[in-house]
Amino acid sequence: MGMFIDLKALVVVFLLSIQTVVSDIDPPRTRLRSTAFGIPGQDAVYDYVVIGGGTAGISLAVRLAQNASSTVAIIEAGAFYEVDNGNYSVLPGLYAASPFYATTEDFPRQPLVDWSLVTTAQTGALNRKIHYAQGKTLSGSSALNAMAYHRGTAGSYAQWAKMVGDDSYSFPSLLPYFRKSCRFSPPDDAKRQTPNATVEFDPSAFDAAGGPLEVSYSNWVDPALTWFERALVAIGLPINAKGFNSGSLNGTSWIPSTINPSTGKRSSSKSSFLQQSIEVDNIFVYTQAQATKILFNSTTATGVDVSTRGVSYTVTARKEVILSAGVFHSPQLLMVSGIGPRSKLEEYSIPVLSDLPGVGQNLQDQPIFSLSQGINIPVQAKSLQAPEALDQFLRNASGPFSSLNGLIAFEKLPPRLRDNISHAALNALRRLPIDEPEVEYLASTTVAPDGSGIGLLSAALSAPLSRGSVTISSCDIAVPPVIDLGWYTDVAGADAQLAVAAFKRLREAMAAIPELTIGPELSPGPSVEDDGEILTYIRNTTIPLYHAGGTCAMGRRNDTRAVVNAQARVYGVENLRVVDMSAVPFVPSGHPQSTTYMLAEKIAENILRGSP
Structure with missing residues (x-):
């Protein structure tokens, strides 16, 4: 979901003053809104039951509901992020101010929109336990993420197609589904007012008609990011002339975000797909509804047991149950329902319906780490406190409240930085697709306690070789899953060695813009020099992306x-699918939001066509 910053108490004034701008004008109604919501405590029957009203769940359910003869229910454990998290989720510029994004074990909790998941002690991260934020709300993590939108490489999708034995997962075959989900808006240069942040993009990567999800370039640019663009280009990461939505990830690019350019607000699966379809009389939404167990007749899925504040009821599916509970809860729900590794199910006296040892395995997560440096220009966090910021947003949906970051870069590390990487690690890295980048670079800013600006350059392993796992410690779905992210644990040691080399690239980039920087490096500081010290710093500061x-x-x-x-x-088993990021065989490089929407579109079409 990206990086986070701490804003000071002054931001609260703006939070309170703009609460009124987050409500939407009601469209003309053809159905009472109240009839779109299921009633807790009452058993009900639908054709399709979608467990999880997140990024994939809502978009897939809406597409299924386009078949007017079918009824579709969405079972969501949370409620409405606009109410439960307010402007922290609605306004892009306040995303990073959300306190609960803290990754420490004692993070500030926000139980209305976050599952409050904490990992096991991570051996690759000096035994730290990590809070891993996950959306518990309509829209799921598309209500919490950093809104970055781009696609993976053509080679990564070709590898996906090869792994599953289906050429329909090649990039040319997937492109119509990417296009179908989103409505693209070119940059509004009059609002951006940053001529040295010129956007390059490929118009053919998008459909002129498009779908409900808004994809656009921010209506404001943090001035420091233009300097970081210069830095990345200076160290050998040129501007990508087509952008990052045409199957290539190399060089530097300003990327679009899931932001509605007309309102300056977040575009999520709820505010896009569900909002435009809530009047359809065959879609029904259950909020604050925890799915506790998938139900079966022999090995055929028939529905789900649901609990709302201790009240239990059953939602039955005539045709299919579709599990979209996310990368941690989808495998958990499968296991407590009898699908997973036999030994683990028997440990908790769960009857085995399908012995699938892969459930909960193969967890891939992109770790990210940063260096920080004082800079001598105003930054976004400071700009949010300026009196004109609120006026800009209210007047024409521009200014810092409407924007979040937007500059990233990708590369395979250059040969000179591979000299210290072992032969075993290099051999392991050669298994990646030839166009798959190894590292992603992200630029952002924050503000120091004294009000001065801080520039952050970050590196993420975009195709980590390490794998973790998710398992259960109880047959009760209310007991959180056991999560091991597996950072820096691959046998060849490639991830750790890549991380050290990538950190050196961060220092090269920061050194390329001396006009911007003030004083010595803040973190980790110039005293951290040799590879061992750098790796220790990385292990101690890595957080999730x-x-x-x-x-x-x-x-x-x-x-x-x-x-x-x-x-x-x-x-x-029969009549049960999993459609979310847990179902991908590996995570394509970069930000997976677009892939999640694509997969939902693809599988929904498959279901509607009645394909086997």
Whole structure:
């Protein structure tokens, strides 16, 4: 989901003053809104039951509801982020001010929108336990993420197609589904008012008609990011002339975000897909509804047990149950329902319906770490406190409240930085697709306690070789899943060695813009010099980029890691699919939001066509 910053108490004034701007004008109604919501405590029957009203769940449910003869229910454990998290979720510029994004074990809790998940002690991160924010709300993590929108490489999707034995997962075949979900808006240079932040993009990567999800370039640019663009270009990461939505990830680019350019607000699966379809009389939404167990008749999924504040009821599916509970909760719900590794299920006296050892395995997560440096120009966090910021947003949806970051870069590390990487690690890295980048660079800013600006350059491993896992410690869904992110634990040691080399690239980039910087490096500081010291710093400061996936991996039937087939059907049972980032066989490089929407579009079409 990206980096986070701390804003001071002054921001609260703006939070309170703009609460009134987050409500939407009601469209003309053809259905009473109240009839779009299921009633807790009452058993009900629908054609399709979608467990999880997140990024994939809502978009897939809405597409299924386009078949007017079918009814669709969405079962969501949370409620409305606009109410429960307010402007922290609605306004892009306040995203990073949300206190609960803290990754420490004692993070400030926000139980209305976050699952409050904490990992086990991470051996690759000096045994730190990590809070991993995950959306518990309509829209799921599309209500909490940093809104970055771009696609993976053509080579990564070709590898996906090869792994699952289905050419429809190649990039040319997937492009129509990427296009279908979103409505693209070119940059509004009059609002951006930053001529040295020129955007390059490929118009053919988007459909002129498009879908409900808004994809646009921010209506404001943090001035420091233009300097970081110069720095990245200076160290050999040129501007990508087509941007990052045409199947190539190399060089530097200003990327679009899921922001509505007309309102300056976040565009989520709820505010886009669900908002435009709530009047359709065959879609029904259950909020504050915790799915506790998938129900079966023999090995055929028939529905789900649900609990709302201690009241239990059953939602039955005539046709299919579709699990979209996310990378951590989808495997958990499968296991407590009898699908997963036999030994683990028997440990908790769970009857085994399908012995699938891959459930909860293959967890891939992109770790990110940063260096910080004092800079001599105003930064976004400071700009939010300026009197004109609120006026800009209210007047024409521009200014710092309407914007979040927007500059990233990708590369395979250059040869000169590979000299210190072991032969074993290099051999392991050669298994990546030739166009798959190894490292992503992100630029952002924050503000020091004294009000001065701080520049952050960050590096993330975009295709980590390490794998973690998700498992259970109880047959009760209310007991949180056991999460091991597995950072820096690959056998060849490639991830740790890449991280050290990438950190050196961060220092090269910061050194390329001496006109911007003030004083010595703030963190980790110039005293951290040799590879061992750098790696210790990385292990101690790595946080999630919130790009986990692969825990219910798609694959061929003879692959012991595989949980679902190419149509997302769960092996060993009938009428059950998994459609979210847990179903990907690996996480394509960069930010996975676009891939999540694409997968939902693809599987929804598969279902509507009645494909096997």
